Structure formats: C-alpha cells, structure tokens
Amino acid sequence: MTLFIGVMSGTSLDGIDVAVVEFATEGQFRLQAAQTFPYDSELRASLLRLIENQQCSLTELGQLDMAIGEASADAILHLLTQQNIAPNRIKAIGSHGQTICHAPDLELPFSLQIGNPSLIAERTGITTVSDFRERDMVAGGQGAPLVPAFHQSLFSSDAENRVILNIGGISNITVLSKEENSQPVAFDTGPGNVLLDAWIQRSLGAPYDDSGKWAAEGQYNEQLLTCLMEDAYFSRPAPKSTGRELFNAQWLSKLLDKCQAITTLSAEDIQATLARLTAVSIVDDIMRYAPETQAVYVCGGGAHNLHLLNQLSELLGPDIRLATTEAIGLSPDWMEACAFAWLAQQTILQRPGNLPSATGARKACILGGIYASSKAS
Numbered sequence: 001m002t003l004f005i006g007v008m009s010g011t012s013l014d015g016i017d018v019a020v021v022e023f024a025t026e027g028q029f030r031l032q033a034a035q036t037f038p039y040d041s042e043l044r045a046s047l048l049r050l051i052e053n054q055q056c057s058l059t060e061l062g063q064l065d066m067a068i069g070e071a072s073a074d075a076i077l078h079l080l081t082q083q084n085i086a087p088n089r090i091k092a093i094g095s096h097g098q099t100i101c102h103a104p105d106l107e108l109p110f111s112l113q114i115g116n117p118s119l120i121a122e123r124t125g126i127t128t129v130s131d132f133r134e135r136d137m138v139a140g141g142q143g144a145p146l147v148p149a150f151h152q153s154l155f156s157s158d159a160e161n162r163v164i165l166n167i168g169g170i171s172n173i174t175v176l177s178k179e180e181n182s183q184p185v186a187f188d189t190g191p192g193n194v195l196l197d198a199w200i201q202r203s204l205g206a207p208y209d210d211s212g213k214w215a216a217e218g219q220y221n222e223q224l225l226t227c228l229m230e231d232a233y234f235s236r237p238a239p240k241s242t243g244r245e246l247f248n249a250q251w252l253s254k255l256l257d258k259c260q261a262i263t264t265l266s267a268e269d270i271q272a273t274l275a276r277l278t279a280v281s282i283v284d285d286i287m288r289y290a291p292e293t294q295a296v297y298v299c300g301g302g303a304h305n306l307h308l309l310n311q312l313s314e315l316l317g318p319d320i321r322l323a324t325t326e327a328i329g330l331s332p333d334w335m336e337a338c339a340f341a342w343l344a345q346q347t348i349l350q351r352p353g354n355l356p357s358a359t360g361a362r363k364a365c366i367l368g369g370i371y372a373s374s375k376a377s
C-alpha cells in the first residue's frame with residue numbers, strides 16, 4: 001500500500017486542503033482522509049493584499065512563505081495524528097503552495113507559489129515535492145492547469161464524453177473524450193467563485209454566497225453581462241490560464257463603473273449577473289471545445305452553489321447530464337488535493353505530470369523539486 005499526501009491552497013484563499021491518498025494499482029486510488037484547515041483572518045488579509053496589490057516588502061514575502069509552510073506542516077501533522085497514521089507510512093507529500101503571482105504570458109513567464117517546502121519536509125520528516133508549475137512553463141506551457149493529467153488517468157471513460165469542471169476561485173475544464181488515445185483539451189475558463197465572493201463580501205460582509213441563495217434572489221442583467229463578457233480573456237483561444245491577477249475586486253469595480261445599467265440594479269441583481277457570467281463563460285467554452293459532451297462533473301467549492309448549478313444546467317440543456325464528481329467516485333471538495341498527491345507520485349516515480357495538450361508545453365515533463373526527508377528510509 002503506497003500512501004501520498006496532497007496539499008492544496010487555492011485561489012479562493014480559504015485555507016489549506018490536505019488529503020491522504022492510497023494509490024494501489026494503475027488507474028485506481030482511495031481517499032483515506034481529508035480536511036480543510038482555514039487560514040486565520042490575518043494571514044488571509046495579508047495574502048489578499050499581496051496578491052491583488054502585488055506589493056509587499058521582501059521581508060514580508062519571506063515571512064508569508066514561512067507562515068504558509070508552518071501552517072501546511074501543522075495541518076499535515078494534525079491530520080496524521082487524528083487518523084493514527086505514522087508519518088513513515090507516507091511516501092511523499094505533494095505541496096502546491098499558495099499562488100501569489102501567475103504570469104504565464106510574459107516574455108520570461110513564471111508562476112510563484114509560497115509555502116516553504118524545506119520547512120514542510122523538516123517538520124514532518126516526509127519527502128516533499130513542490131514547485132510544480134515552472135518546469136511546464138520553461139517547456140513553453142502555461143504552467144496550469146495541472147490537474148487534467150490526474151483527471152485523464154483516473155476519470156476517463158470509454159462509455160461517455162466527459163467534462164470535469166472545477167469551480168474554485170477560478171474555473172477550469174478538462175475535456176475527456178471517449179475516443180481511445182485522445183488527448184484532453186483543458187484550460188481555465190475564467191472566474192469561478194472569485195467575483196461572487198468579492199461582491200458578497202463587499203455588500204454583506206459574508207465570506208461567500210451560501211448555496212447561491214443571495215444570487216437566486218436577484219435577476220441577471222443582460223447589459224452588465226455583455227460588459228463583463230467583453231474581457232479579452234474569454235475569447236482568447238486555449239491553451240490559457242488565469243488567476244486573481246486579472247479577475248479580482250478591482251476588475252469588477254472597474255467594469256461596474258463603466259456599465260450604465262448599473263444604476264437600476266440591486267446588489268443581488270449584480271450577484272445574479274456574476275453567477276450568470278461564471279456559468280455562461282464555462283458553457284460557451286464547453287460548446288466551443290467539446291460540443292459532443294454527454295456529461296459534466298463538477299468539483300471545487302462551486303459544487304455547493306445550487307444557484308450556479310441551476311444556471312449551468314439550464315445553459316447546458318437537457319441532453320447533457322450535470323452531476324458532481326461524487327457520481328464518479330470522488331467528493332468535489334478533495335479533487336485538487338488528491339491530484340497533488342498523484343502529481344507527487346508521478347515525480348517520485350520519475351514520470352511526467354503535465355499534459356502538453358492542456359498547458360501547451362512542447363513536451364511532457366517531470367514536475368517539481370524534491371525536498372528529501374532527512375530521515376533514513
């Protein structure tokens with residue numbers, strides 16, 4: 001039995017997801033335990049300032065790197081103790097870290113994640129794989145999304161054309177065709193929950209729109225939707241990836257200021273329009289890149305937003321089945337953490353982790369850096 005741990009802190013900045021995963025035979029896995037460890041409000045506020053304003057001192061950056069490393073190590077050790085799993089049973093940790101700057105389209109592209117892996121390896125005594133994105137980028141890729149290789153390995157089907165849809169802060173799709181040897185198209189479609197969270201936080205002070213109830217009280221507005229959809233990201237062809245550097249509270253404020261319809265809209269109408277934007281941008285991309293889709297399986301926190309799921313279902317129409325990834329064997333909350341456990345395994349086995357058909361890289365690469373355990377194995 002080979003156990004790996006995956007650790008993911010996503011663009012929603014809600015905290016650190018940790019999953020303990022068993023990989024038995026090829027193409028099979030079992031989730032043994034998982035938990036989210038929320039960021040404390042001060043750490044979250046510092047991260048948000050850093051990511052959205054892109055300004056901080058080097059000392060502050062170094063301290064945040066260490067603080068997230070500490071929080072990740074604490075989370076891993078807490079889960080292992082609670083589950084009575086000895087650290088020496090874990091082959092390796094795959095730690096994504098917290099993205100603080102993703103810049104795939106610069107002349108010298110880079111993607112920066114923090115959460116010091118030396119600290120994680122030292123504190124846990126477990127070999128830690130980290131810095132997954134940059135190898136793909138230097139091979140000409142976007143460095144994201146990386147989860148599609150895991151989707152392909154574990155969730156392909158020869159019975160139906162599937163899309164795996166992650167709705168985190170940002171949304172991304174993986175198109176899994178039932179044709180043998182087909183390579184998945186996969187990319188970030190744009191905002192997931194990030195604008196919904198920003199607007200409800202600004203209007204009501206709530207962290208997120210629980211089940212989408214607030215959006216369901218409003219009516220979406222076509223004029224505002226058209227304004228929002230004019231952003232060039234939506235019409236750009238794949239491969240492409242994005243993040244909070246583009247879709248953030250400032251992006252929203254700027255477009256709300258520009259749109260004349262805004263004076264007649266209630267705050268909940270704006271929330272309804274943002275939900276519609278997430279749904280329309282996703283479904284437009286599914287229709288463009290995967291018109292033969294038979295089923296869409298949703299994961300990420302957006303899988304709990306019933307209003308968003310209703311919007312998706314309406315736009316997809318009656319012939320495309322919509323369900324959460326629970327229907328194909330994995331709770332929507334743990335997809336990304338499980339994927340980083342799998343990506344760590346790929347690296348340890350010296351196998352590639354990126355999919356060139358998703359990221360646009362020239363070749364498949366072994367991803368990441370390995371921070372060896374200081375304990376003899």
Ligand SMILES: Nc1ncnc2c1ncn2[C@@H]1O[C@H](COP(=O)(O)OP(=O)(O)OP(=O)(O)O)[C@@H](O)[C@H]1O
Pocket residue numbers: 009010011012013014166167168169170171192193194196197208209210211212299300301302304305306336
């Ligand atoms: N019960 C719920 N109702 C509505 N929305 C929810 C609910 N639970 C979580 N969410 C949404 O999901 C978000 C968190 O999703 P998730 O953890 O998948 O994001 P992430 O992993 O940080 O992002 P990404 O995948 O972009 O890196 C929350 O910020 C919230 O908007």
Ligand SMILES: CC(=O)N[C@H]1[C@@H]2OC[C@@H](O2)[C@@H](O)[C@@H]1O[C@H](C)C(=O)O
Pocket residue numbers: 010011099102111143144145146147148166168169170171172188241242243336
């Ligand atoms: C740079 C970065 O952290 N990107 C995230 C983000 O969150 C969702 C989407 O944008 C995806 O491209 C990616 O994360 C997942 C884990 C991925 O690489 O597949």
